[in-house]
Amino acid sequence: MKKGVRMKILHSNLTTKHNTASSTEGAYRVDKFTETVSEADVLARLGKTQTDILAVHTVEYMNFLKTACTHEVELAEVDLTESSWNAMLASTTLAVMAAEGGDFAVSRPPGHHASENMASGFCFFNNVAIAAKAIAGKTRRVCIIDIDGHHGNGTQEIFRNDGNVLFCSLHQDQQWPNTGLVTESYMGPDRQNVIDLPLPAGSGNDVFKMACGFILTHMERFNPDIIALSAGFDGYIEDRLLDLQFTTGAYNWLGEQLRQRGKQTFAVLEGGYHRKVFECVSALVSGFNGEHYTTAELPTKSSAAVITEVQNTFSIAKSNL
Numbered sequence: 001m002k003k004g005v006r007m008k009i010l011h012s013n014l015t016t017k018h019n020t021a022s023s024t025e026g027a028y029r030v031d032k033f034t035e036t037v038s039e040a041d042v043l044a045r046l047g048k049t050q051t052d053i054l055a056v057h058t059v060e061y062m063n064f065l066k067t068a069c070t071h072e073v074e075l076a077e078v079d080l081t082e083s084s085w086n087a088m089l090a091s092t093t094l095a096v097m098a099a100e101g102g103d104f105a106v107s108r109p110p111g112h113h114a115s116e117n118m119a120s121g122f123c124f125f126n127n128v129a130i131a132a133k134a135i136a137g138k139t140r141r142v143c144i145i146d147i148d149g150h151h152g153n154g155t156q157e158i159f160r161n162d163g164n165v166l167f168c169s170l171h172q173d174q175q176w177p178n179t180g181l182v183t184e185s186y187m188g189p190d191r192q193n194v195i196d197l198p199l200p201a202g203s204g205n206d207v208f209k210m211a212c213g214f215i216l217t218h219m220e221r222f223n224p225d226i227i228a229l230s231a232g233f234d235g236y237i238e239d240r241l242l243d244l245q246f247t248t249g250a251y252n253w254l255g256e257q258l259r260q261r262g263k264q265t266f267a268v269l270e271g272g273y274h275r276k277v278f279e280c281v282s283a284l285v286s287g288f289n290g291e292h293y294t295t296a297e298l299p300t301k302s303s304a305a306v307i308t309e310v311q312n313t314f315s316i317a318k319s320n321l
């Protein structure tokens, strides 16, 4: 990474007009962020964004989502409204802008459960996949690291067997969408290019660092030009849906680790169902920018049983990579 390159946080108020009152994927998640990309700047790019979307999703699917918003139907556990359409496009636009500038997109709705032609788990357009394709073209290699507490099944489905993309995910085991088993990990001449590390409930910062370290080590062999982070924060200790125990210190550490790789890097928000999404994002971005992040949170430690289980998972993954 060039000296002086700083990761900025990209947020647009357009993303807050979707699924506003939900107690899960609601607008409360992003209410501490300051708007840094104006409505006019996002709206001016929507034509380009729709072209970028079509590199990942079908035109039938895009039209289906637009109609679903117009008719205000329920889809992927969300009550869509007319404002949802521009929020979806804004969410993807921010992701592409983040990819172009090496920034962090506060994307809402999230994207990593969306596949080529299916919405799922609050996700409609696969923001990180679209952004990765938009900047990588046909030749540059991308490693997508998904730290959301759920498996990024949509992203994996889109890129599985793609010789130019390595998809890596750490997530809580035995949770929706019940994919991302360690046995899906494979890198070989006949490709899959996937590293899946399911982690037990109760995994703390120590396990987070072990899992990210495992991914970063194997990533070196793939030698990507670009690192894309699917930054979900439902692994955070206060999350209401999951039982991982990560704290802001872990995210700050990951930011530093990514900076040290010296690659073009960007990040896109995925899940995180608690009131500290802003703190998690700030910790990660501070780490990337080489700044200390001050927090009163204590680092979390995993039990011996959790560590043993994680080591077993790593050895299974290693045998397929």
Ligand SMILES: [Zn+2]
Residues within 6 Å of the ligand: 148, 149, 150, 232, 234, 270, 271, 272
């Ligand atoms: Zn999630």
